[in-house]
Amino acid sequence: MLQGASLSIKDTSAFIRRISDLIRVKCRSQYHNVFLERDEEQTLPEREPVNVLIVKNVAAEGPGTIEDHLRAANIPFTLIDLEQGQTLPDLQAYSHLVIMGGPMAVYEMDRTSYLRGEARLIEKAINANKHVLGVCLGAQMLAHVLGARVYPGHTKEIGWYEVTLTEEGMHDSCMAALAVPGRRAAQVFQWHGDTFDLPAGAARLASSELYPNQAFRYGDRVYALQFHIEVTPGIVHGWLKNEKGIDFPLIDTRSKEIYGPYLARAGGFYRRFFGM
Numbered sequence: 001m002l003q004g005a006s007l008s009i010k011d012t013s014a015f016i017r018r019i020s021d022l023i024r025v026k027c028r029s030q031y032h033n034v035f036l037e038r039d040e041e042q043t044l045p046e047r048e049p050v051n052v053l054i055v056k057n058v059a060a061e062g063p064g065t066i067e068d069h070l071r072a073a074n075i076p077f078t079l080i081d082l083e084q085g086q087t088l089p090d091l092q093a094y095s096h097l098v099i100m101g102g103p104m105a106v107y108e109m110d111r112t113s114y115l116r117g118e119a120r121l122i123e124k125a126i127n128a129n130k131h132v133l134g135v136c137l138g139a140q141m142l143a144h145v146l147g148a149r150v151y152p153g154h155t156k157e158i159g160w161y162e163v164t165l166t167e168e169g170m171h172d173s174c175m176a177a178l179a180v181p182g183r184r185a186a187q188v189f190q191w192h193g194d195t196f197d198l199p200a201g202a203a204r205l206a207s208s209e210l211y212p213n214q215a216f217r218y219g220d221r222v223y224a225l226q227f228h229i230e231v232t233p234g235i236v237h238g239w240l241k242n243e244k245g246i247d248f249p250l251i252d253t254r255s256k257e258i259y260g261p262y263l264a265r266a267g268g269f270y271r272r273f274f275g276m
Contacts, residue, residue: 050096051077052075052096053097054080055080055088057100057104057112057118057137058103059081059083060238061101062230064230064231066229096131097121097131098133099141101137103137118141129219129221132222133223136228139216139226140194140226143199148197149196152193153195154210157190157192158251160254161190162208163188164206165184166204168203175206175217177268186206189227190227213226214226223273
């Protein structure tokens with residue numbers, strides 16, 4: 001009996017050792033797999049570094065909230081003032097190009113000496129697969145570079161308007177950020193008299209009752225906004241005081257009322273476009 005019990009204990013001990021070995025092997029395997037997964041995660045492509053080139057055409061139409069958001073996110077940027085004679089740098093160091101607005105007409109390009117150079121810069125940026133944003137005149141410049149017609153509109157849009165997002169616009173992460181919650185509409189500030197045709201191959205993102213082309217995307221990195229996403233109440237006030245024949249108090253008051261929600265939605269656009 002004692003000998004049988006001794007054999008039973010030996011067998012049991014061997015069985016326990018075998019189970020322990022199997023558990024250790026299993027644990028090592030799982031441990032190894034966890035770190036393999038972590039290594040795979042760590043070797044995912046890194047997000048490209050962001051460095052922004054902003055081109056200002058006239059003193060009164062600066063980058064406004066675009067600059068504010070870039071500073072808040074510690075994203076480096078260079079601001080070039082063409083009206084002051086500053087020259088356009090090489091694009092190689094930049095991931096993003098932003099073209100601001102201005103009162104000049106794209107179809108009268110020869111009247112403004114630097115617009116042709118600006119158009120060449122935009123073309124280079126698109127060909128180099130840079131991220132490009134055009135605001136107002138900048139949107140018209142994008143349309144021109146992409147082969148579309150830019151021409152005088154039948155009426156001016158000045159003040160706060162609603163634009164309707166297209167189906168494509170609602171599915172575009174940047175454009176959808178501008179939509180009023182629960183609606184296919186965005187409240188935007190307009191100040192333009194010219195318009196443009198939709199470039200071939202571009203996706204219309206927004207339209208209005210007066211003009212069908214309020215925003216478009218070309219490829220997945222180029223955005224054109226006919227309206228002014230960058231305005232602050234101070235910018236709007238400065239524009240209004242020099243303009244005759246418009247309802248200054250109404251627009252000025254509306255700017256102060258809508259600024260908070262508008263700024264928040266513009267911030268959503270910036271975060272997606274600049275990868276903040």
